[in-house]
Amino acid sequence: MINNITLSGARAKGPRPYSLGDRSLEDALNIIMALAGELAVVRERLDTLERLLEQKGVVLPEEVDQFVPTYDQEKKRQQWQADYIARILRIVQQELEAIQQPTLNNSNMKEILEELGISQEID
Amino acid sequence: MNDDRAILYNLPPVYNRVEKHGAFPDISHDETARFNFLTGLNRHLNRIVEPGVKAIFEKRVRPRFEAQTGRLFTTADEIQEMMMQDSQYQVGSALRRSTIEMIQQATRSVVLRQIDELAEKARYYNNQRPETLKLNPAVEIPCYLSVIDQGCMPGSYYTEYGNDDVTNAANYDAGQFLITDGRLGKLSDGIGRGLVQWLRLNYPTFSPKQILDIGCGSGYQTLPVAMGYPDADIIGVDVSAPMLRYGHARMVALGVDKVTFWQANAEQLPFVDNSFDLVFTTRFLHEIPANSVEAIIQEIYRILKPNGLMLHIDQAGNAEAIPLFDQFVHNWRALTNNELFSLDIPQRNIVKWLHSGGFAERDRLQFGIEVINDFAGKSTPIEAGAERVAPLIQHVFGGWK
Numbered sequence: 430m431i432n433n434i435t436l437s438g439a440r441a442k443g444p445r446p447y448s449l450g451d452r453s454l455e456d457a458l459n460i461i462m463a464l465a466g467e468l469a470v471v472r473e474r475l476d477t478l479e480r481l482l483e484q485k486g487v488v489l490p491e492e493v494d495q496f497v498p499t500y501d502q503e504k505k506r507q508q509w510q511a512d513y514i515a516r517i518l519r520i521v522q523q524e525l526e527a528i529q530q531p532t533l534n535n536s537n538m539k540e541i542l543e544e545l546g547i548s549q550e551i552d
Numbered sequence: 553m554n555d556d557r558a559i560l561y562n563l564p565p566v567y568n569r570v571e572k573h574g575a576f577p578d579i580s581h582d583e584t585a586r587f588n589f590l591t592g593l594n595r596h597l598n599r600i601v602e603p604g605v606k607a608i609f610e611k612r613v614r615p616r617f618e619a620q621t622g623r624l625f626t627t628a629d630e631i632q633e634m635m636m637q638d639s640q641y642q643v644g645s646a647l648r649r650s651t652i653e654m655i656q657q658a659t660r661s662v663v664l665r666q667i668d669e670l671a672e673k674a675r676y677y678n679n680q681r682p683e684t685l686k687l688n689p690a691v692e693i694p695c696y697l698s699v700i701d702q703g704c705m706p707g708s709y710y711t712e713y714g715n716d717d718v719t720n721a722a723n724y725d726a727g728q729f730l731i732t733d734g735r736l737g738k739l740s741d742g743i744g745r746g747l748v749q750w751l752r753l754n755y756p757t758f759s760p761k762q763i764l765d766i767g768c769g770s771g772y773q774t775l776p777v778a779m780g781y782p783d784a785d786i787i788g789v790d791v792s793a794p795m796l797r798y799g800h801a802r803m804v805a806l807g808v809d810k811v812t813f814w815q816a817n818a819e820q821l822p823f824v825d826n827s828f829d830l831v832f833t834t835r836f837l838h839e840i841p842a843n844s845v846e847a848i849i850q851e852i853y854r855i856l857k858p859n860g861l862m863l864h865i866d867q868a869g870n871a872e873a874i875p876l877f878d879q880f881v882h883n884w885r886a887l888t889n890n891e892l893f894s895l896d897i898p899q900r901n902i903v904k905w906l907h908s909g910g911f912a913e914r915d916r917l918q919f920g921i922e923v924i925n926d927f928a929g930k931s932t933p934i935e936a937g938a939e940r941v942a943p944l945i946q947h948v949f950g951g952w953k
Contacts, residue, residue, distance in 0.1 A: 431713055433664035438657050439706035442699075443890040448636070448645035458643075459650045466589045466654060473585035 564591050564734040565927045571738040574805030575673045575798060577663050577722050586658050587730055593651050595733040601644045605884075608641050609877055628879035628898075635880070648888050652704045659727040660706070663719050671716045677801035681809065685800040687793050688815045694791065696841050696893065703731070704890045709769065709792040721770050721798030728772070735944045736772075737926040739806075743834055743865055743946055744773030745924035748780030750948075754919075758861070760784050760829035766818045766848070767836035770799030771811055773865075777832070778810035784829075789816040818848045823855045831856055832863040832950075838894040845900075849909035856953040862911070863950035865921070869898040902949050911951040918949045 449455040482488040498506055515522065536544075567579070567587040579587070613634050617625060625631050635641045663670060678685055693710045701708045705720060705727075713719050728740035736742040751758060761784050765774040768788030778786040788811055790796055796813040803811055816822050818840075831852045837845050852862050867882075874882075879898045886894040906916055923944040 431664065431667065433661070433667070436706075436713075437661035437664050439660070441653075441656070441701035441704040441706050441890055442708075443701055443704075443892070446645070446649060446887050448642040448649070450642070455646050458646050459653070462593075462647070462650050463654060466586055466593075466658075469589035470582050470585040473588065474582060477581060 564595050567591065567729060569738060569927060570729050573739075573802050575670070575677055575718075575722075575801040576805075577666055577670055577726055579662055579726070583658070583662050587726075590651065590655050590658055591730050591733050594655070594730060597644075597648055597651060598733060601647060602881075605635075605641060605644060605881065606877070608638055608644075609635065609880075613638055613641075625876055628876050628883055631876060631880040632883065635884075645884065645888065652889065655727055655730045656704055656706065656723075659723045659730070662726055663722045667713060667717070667719055670718050670722050671714065674718045674797055674801035675716055677804040678797065680804055681800075684809075684812045685796065686812065686814045687796060689793075691791055691815050691817055694817065694819075694844070696844065697791065697839070700890055700892045702839050702890060702892075709790075709795050712794055716797065718794050718798035718801070721792075721794045724795070725770060725798065725802070732944075734927060735925055736923060739775075740772050741776045742923040742925050742944070743921070744776030745780070745926075746921040746946065747773070747832070747834075747863070747865065747948070748777055749924060750919070750921040752780070758830075760861070762828045762830075762857075763787070764789065764821075764823070764828045764831045764855070766821075766831065766833045766852070767839075768799065768813070769795045770802055771813065772799075773832075773834040774799075774811050775803060775806070775808055778808065782810075784810075785812075786810055787812045787814050789814045789818065789821065791815065791817055819844060819851060821851050821855055825854050826857045827855050829857055829860050830863070831860070832865065834865045837864055837866045838891060838897060841893045842896060842900060846905055846908055849905050849911075853910040853953060858953055860953045861917075861950065862953070863917070863948055865946050865948050867894070867897050868902050868918075868947055868949050869896075869900045874898050906951050911953065915952040916949075917951055918947075920945045921948055922946075 447455050449458065479488070479490060479493060483490055567584045572579075609631070613631070614625070617630075617634050625634075697708060697710060705723065707713075707720050709720060709724070711720055725740075728736060732740070737745070760781055763777060763781065763784045763786040765771070765777065765786065765788040768774045768790050769792070771788050774786060774788040778784070788796075788799070790799075790813075793815055796815055800811075800813040803809075803813075814822070837848075840848065849862070856862060882898060883895055886892070886897075902918070903913070903916070907913070923946060925944070
């Protein structure tokens, strides 16, 4: 049996041209574009739902645009937003923490081991 | 959205409008949405990002090079070397490759999840008319096809993932619309339709009885030519069993009964001398190295009847006539698409090929055909807009025997 997930993402035989000077940057660009695609998929699904709700007379488009959340709904919504943004920008937060608390975050493994009294060769 | 705005944005039709024949993969709502995004992204690159490459060259790269060296560019490679250092070009180029790979991932994830169902559908249709599908497992895949995955499709045209497999053919079918951003029509057969229209207009008395399509794949352009000449017998040959299997099933599903799909190598065709009135290829020669192209043209000359016609719908080169910048763009596209043999197209010499095949100079033909895009119905302003902005012209060359 084939693994359709890994096979779907298989590499095409042949040299792959990299255009950005930094390969990891090009990896990041590819990941971002894939995410942009998935966002478009969600957006289109929502659009389908709105059209169906409109067709069936359940929810009219202007009702979506004019919707104002209640206080409880607002809290949940904003909490979700804060959580979502923090997840996306995790790396920036962690880099900041390393700057703010250098002694806690910037020591290398060898220093930590020495502090613990363990001697071990680490590359 | 009004008509003018649709034209301004040059919107492609939605994937829902692709004609889904009986052998076609099932595609979910979200998969369709993903295809719509990628089609739009591809068209954006074609319409906005790629023309920008010319601006980068004109405004930044060329002036910088001329100021540094005190001379003009002399080769396409020199242009490429300088362009590669421009950050804006780098981003555009990386986006292009990324889009091609995302399209493959999107279509492959659709067909691979239903691999057994697709084989079953193809079997169902192929069993209805087994006499017009002539597979020959003894046909070897030429090394020029297996050395690189053309068009960045993993496994290329020929790989089989199981018995009666049609995976990569179905993948190709599902992806045609995305790769061409919807410009080949509902069945991706607009080139064949355009060829028939051109022939009827320019050679109204030409009435071929025996027609051969070489490298026919799944018969996208074979079927419209067959329907354009209903009195003719038409054969499509290809080395790839999955493409033929799927193409034959697709034909039966579409209710066409004209074409025989035949597994054979174009360099050794299993046909006697002087047997065809019309032999054509579509987007085929750029995937073949030059020495094999010469052999194929000689083979075509052998099987053509006297006064028969050979036509190749593909890019063709003549380095002296192509500006250096256009040569650079051509090479850039070839590298990005994994089209190894397309790289030497600017250096290819059509006239020499035709002469070595036996065709006389006075019988040479070279022209452009307009792709007929049947998305351009009157039903929605979006389709009308898309068509008016982007008629697609294909280069054709060949000759009369």
